[in-house]
Amino acid sequence: MKNASLITTIIALLVGVAGGYLLGNKSATSEGAVNENKTINVISSTGPGSANRSGAASTKASGDDASTTASVDGSLSAEAKRLFDSGDVAGALKAILNAPGQMGRMEALLGFVKDLDAEGVEAALPFIRGMGRGGDQFMSMGLLMGRYAEIDPERALAYVGKQGGMERGFGTSSILRTWAASDPRAAADYLTNNVIGSGGDDWMLRRTAGSLASEWAKQDPQAALVWANTLSDEMKGDAMNNIVEQLTSQDPLEAAKVAMGFDGEQRERSLRTIADQWSRNEPEEAVKWAESLTVEGKTQALEEAVESWVGKDTDAAVAYMAKMDQGERDEIMKEVVEQWGRKGAEAQPAAAEWVAAQPDGEGKIDATGEIVGQWMRTDAESASGWLNEQPEGDAKDRGIAALLRDRSVREDPEAAVAWADSISNSEMRSEQVSRSARSWLASDRAAALEYLEQSNSLSAEQKTELINIPQEELQRGGGDDRRRRGRPF
Numbered sequence: 358m359k360n361a362s363l364i365t366t367i368i369a370l371l372v373g374v375a376g377g378y379l380l381g382n383k384s385a386t387s388e389g390a391v392n393e394n395k396t397i398n399v400i401s402s403t404g405p406g407s408a409n410r411s412g413a414a415s416t417k418a419s420g421d422d423a424s425t426t427a428s429v430d431g432s433l434s435a436e437a438k439r440l441f442d443s444g445d446v447a448g449a450l451k452a453i454l455n456a457p458g459q460m461g462r463m464e465a466l467l468g469f470v471k472d473l474d475a476e477g478v479e480a481a482l483p484f485i486r487g488m489g490r491g492g493d494q495f496m497s498m499g500l501l502m503g504r505y506a507e508i509d510p511e512r513a514l515a516y517v518g519k520q521g522g523m524e525r526g527f528g529t530s531s532i533l534r535t536w537a538a539s540d541p542r543a544a545a546d547y548l549t550n551n552v553i554g555s556g557g558d559d560w561m562l563r564r565t566a567g568s569l570a571s572e573w574a575k576q577d578p579q580a581a582l583v584w585a586n587t588l589s590d591e592m593k594g595d596a597m598n599n600i601v602e603q604l605t606s607q608d609p610l611e612a613a614k615v616a617m618g619f620d621g622e623q624r625e626r627s628l629r630t631i632a633d634q635w636s637r638n639e640p641e642e643a644v645k646w647a648e649s650l651t652v653e654g655k656t657q658a659l660e661e662a663v664e665s666w667v668g669k670d671t672d673a674a675v676a677y678m679a680k681m682d683q684g685e686r687d688e689i690m691k692e693v694v695e696q697w698g699r700k701g702a703e704a705q706p707a708a709a710e711w712v713a714a715q716p717d718g719e720g721k722i723d724a725t726g727e728i729v730g731q732w733m734r735t736d737a738e739s740a741s742g743w744l745n746e747q748p749e750g751d752a753k754d755r756g757i758a759a760l761l762r763d764r765s766v767r768e769d770p771e772a773a774v775a776w777a778d779s780i781s782n783s784e785m786r787s788e789q790v791s792r793s794a795r796s797w798l799a800s801d802r803a804a805a806l807e808y809l810e811q812s813n814s815l816s817a818e819q820k821t822e823l824i825n826i827p828q829e830e831l832q833r834g835g836g837d838d839r840r841r842r843g844r845p846f
Contacts, residue, residue, distance in 0.1 A: 625654030640666035687720030
């Protein structure tokens with residue numbers, strides 16, 4: 358098996374089983390004990406589909422048996438191979454997981470698990486239960502439960518139902534997801550009749566329903582949709598969205614048709630999902646589709662699509678935005694700049710200049726605050742210098758408000774007061790000056806009082822209120838022993 362494929366398989370299991378633990382954790386009972394030293398035979402690598410010890414037919418493991426055996430032979434240490442051949446499953450597992458080399462462990466573990474029968478899985482679980490929580494434990498538990506589901510999902514579910522902790526939580530989620538790959542209706546029926554309403558964590562139940570719906574949608578999306586519609590509103594949302602997500606990976610326009618059949622918040626959520634996923638591979642097509650929408654949720658879908666495009670190809674996305682209607686551009690500008698700014702210090706000056714060149718409006722105001730806030734965290738000097746050069750107005754005021762939230766400025770209340778004093782909006786200026794002056798009074802009362810005496814930004818009433826705040830209260834609010842950084846101008 359190729360490494361990339363192997364890793365993908367394991368990651369998919371980890372994502373699901375990590376949440377599954379919480380599913381059963383609420384109602385966890387004391388963990389059952391199985392003899393770790395019990396000798397269990399493994400299913401021959403030449404005989405997938407042979408009967409397990411209870412007589413239930415094992416489903417055929419995926420992959421070529423000969424290559425699996427070769428992989429195991431090549432990856433296991435000599436001691437692990439000896440234990441494996443003798444039937445000491447728990448001992449072999451211990452040897453595998455204690456071996457150095459992450460890729461070797463993963464490959465050996467996958468090959469090992471694929472050759473287990475039901476008793477072998479149960480014999481291996483006590484060792485996994487006793488491991489410290491981490492990647493190897495999650496990986497092992499997910500693979501073991503997935504294998505158990507391949508052999509006999511109903512027996513696997515009955516087993517984990519008697520356990521506590523990881524077996525019950527991870528197991529229920531992983532088994533249902535694996536079962537859904539071969540018989541989604543049976544897995545869905547089990548979830549509906551036996552898990553929902555059993556006291557598990559609601560959030561994780563939604564996640565489990567969503568994973569099952571996604572797996573079902575790969576085979577029969579219409580049947581998955583019919584089932585999802587039978588769920589409660591809370592679970593329905595996750596299930597529907599996962600179906601749409603799966604459809605989008607196959608045919609975004611078909612997914613869009615399905616989403617348009619939803620109502621209200623569910624439709625808006627699904628449209629965002631389509632836009633986000635589609636734009637990762639075909640951003641321009643996704644943006645054009647989002648622009649063509651005429652329903653609630655258009656703006657959010659457009660945001661998702663353009664955001665993703667900016668992350669992938671900023672120049673192309675910005676060039677496209679120049680052709681957009683200003684109203685639409687204003688609605689998504691903040692989110693675009695947020696994504697652009699995440700590219701770091703090298704990208705932030707260009708994002709700031711782009712914002713400065715935009716026509717005045719709410720979009721420019723919000724975007725200015727966003728980029729200044731991000732830029733201050735990477736290069737406060739450059740960000741404050743750029744902001745100081747901007748013309749007075751609402752956009753600059755919003756930028757100053759963002760600057761004043763930065764720790765470097767809060768730690769220098771004298772500089773913060775100077776910035777606050779430069780705000781053009783009188784109401785905002787008064788609010789920000791008062792807040793900064795309070796910190797200044799805490800760290801250097803004499804200097805702050807001198808400023809307040811001369812200030813025209815605060816009313817006499819506001820000054821009196823500040824001056825009369827007990828020093829102990831000011832100190833509790835922070836501001837003593839502040840570092841000096843000098844005025845920003």
